[in-house]
Amino acid sequence: MAIEVTRQAADAMLARARAAHPREACGILFGSPSRIERFVTCANVHPEPEKAFEIDPQALIDAYRAARSGGPGIAGWFHSHPHGAAEPSATDRALAAPDGRIWAIAGQGRLAFFRAVEGGFETLSSALIDG
Template sequence: MGLEVTREAADAMLAAARAAHPNEACGILLGAGERIEAFSQTANVHDRPARRFEIDPQALIDAHRTARSGGPQIVGYFHSHPVGPAEPSSTDRAEAASDGRVWAICGEGELAFFRAVEGGFETLSSTIIDG
């Protein structure tokens, strides 16, 4: 079946990428299991935001606290490639934790999903659903 992504979450990721251009947008994917129900855009606090991203650590702490108190779970992370395709870059491959989380990447107006696994990423099939 693959990953399910609500239309609202997908549209929000695409909008965040457009709004952040020429910098990278980033954020947190929220939901449960193999379903992304919401997208929480965060500040890109990297000192070179046109080429790299770093999710605001406080936003991550807050999302973990919310999840622990019964709120939506962190399914994964999002970032955009202002110049380049919607696929993991060499930097993404080198720096990603092999934690099984989903990575959503927007590039060239497209949105693609991957799972961070030992040795890199695996491509995920996805379906956009009405939330």
């Protein structure tokens, strides 16, 4: 399955991953199940941000409230692997809810996209678009 990603969102994710290094960066993806229109960076509140990520709960609450009030839909989540590949880790696989959300992962200067499904992740192809 393919998704569209705005060039601005993709560039922002990679920039955030570089800026957060050696910690994991994280954030929320906005759009639809087939299109990422916007990326918003969030604080990584995990006690060990060099090894894992946890999106600031207040940012999640605010995003869900905005979506319920007619704001942009939550398409998924972003995080980086500062010392690993742009693919789901064992921790990602263990903790991801099979809710169909997109997971964007940055690692080794690359950005890749996956969908959280029953049994793990489905790899998504992506096309950069202006938007």
